[in-house]
Amino acid sequence: MAGNSQRRNRRTSNKKGMQVGSGGHRRKALEGKGPTPPAAARKGHQKNRVAAAKARHEAKRPAPRRGGPKGTNELVVGRNPVAEALREGVPANTLYVQQYIDSDERVRAAIQLATERGMNLMEAPRPELDRMTGGLNHQGVVLQVPPYDYAHPDDLTAAAFDAGEDPLIVVLDGITDPRNLGAIVRSVSAFGGHGVVVPERRAAGMTAGAWKTSAGTAARTPVARAANMTRVLEAYQKAGLTVVGLAGEGETELGDVQAFDGPVAIVIGSEGKGLSRLVGETCDLRARIPMPGGAESLNAGVAAGVVLYEAARQRA
Structure with a gap:
């Protein structure tokens, strides 16, 4: 009987109109999904399970704090900051990527850079990343940077003397902006300095931000930490260095300082407070940068560049 045929795909109606289709799903299924992610980022893979277990173990530890005490890791969070840090060569050791993340160019670039550098690549659930970062907006990407390996202040002078050179060292008194520290490290490297000394407390350290601003020069310019800046300056004086403090009220103009052509330690204070009292009193002389513009x-960071240029000019 018409309409009751049991044959498959038999047309039982002559009506014309919309037909049921795939809705474009078949076409979309044929579209490429990009390169295959690393094994540690593929759900179900053994390396993925191992990475997730390691991430859960790491998440149980106390959350590292930016600018924390020596011996703590630093976390860089967010897609743009992580990608930029990896491009600038910040010495990170682990990249955490959120499970089921909606990746974009920044995430893919971060994974590729981390893979090329042989870093640990771990996938973690969002709650664990929230816990690791203390609730910061990590956007599903977290970069772990190990603590910086600071030198001892005496190492800087020893390395210069061993190389047959007069030490040129910059000592920072109260610089709290990591970007200023990074810029000063870059200037020290550019003008032939032998290192930078920073206080252990209430001062900027070699964070990821400082590394980025140094444009990679922190890898070859040592940074030392000191518990007592006055004692470090006194030790430098005993080693034959002239300690020149940079101050707006300095009694000598920068171009008249004759000590730059020998062993010297240049002390730079904060932009607001300048040199602290004890540090200023320890300096052999204080110099000022003439500024006719008012x-x-x-x-x-700019002041350090100016004084280092003058020191390099006299030493040439």
């Missing part, structure tokens, strides 16, 4: 002061 500006009251310069950014610490």
Whole structure:
């Protein structure tokens, strides 16, 4: 009987109109999904399970704090900061990527850079990343940076003397912006300096931000930490260095300082407070940068560049 045929795909109606289709799903299924992610980022893979277990173990530890005490890891969070840190060569050791993340160019670039550098690549659930970062907006990407390996202040002078050179060292008194520290490290490297000394407390350290601003020069310019800046300066004086403090009220103009052509330690204070009292009293002399334009002061990073250029000019 018409309409009751049991044959498959038999047309039982002559009506014309919309037909049921795939809705474009078949076409989309044929589209490429990009390169295959690393094994540690593929759900179900053994390396993925191992990475997830390691991430859960790491998440149970106390959350590292940015700028924390020596011996703590630093976390860089967010897709743009992580990708930029990896491009600038920040010495990270582990990249955490959120499970089931909706990846974009930044995430893919971060994974590729981390893979090329042989870093640990771990996938973790969002709650664990929230816990690791203390609730920061990590956008599903977290980069772990190990603690910086600081030198001892005496190492800087020893390395210079061993190389047959007069030490040129920059000592920072109260610089709290990591970007200023990174810029100063870059200037020290550019003008032939032998290192930078920073205080252990209440001062900027070699964070990921400082590494980025140094443009990679932190890898070859040592940074030392000191518990007592006055004692470090006194030790430098005993080693034959002239300690020159940079101050707006300095009694000598920068171009008149004759000590730059020998062993010297240049002390730079914060932009607001300048040199602390004890540090200023320990200096052999205090120099000022002449500014005929009328500006009251310069950014610490800019001031360091100016004085290092003058020192390099005299030493050439």
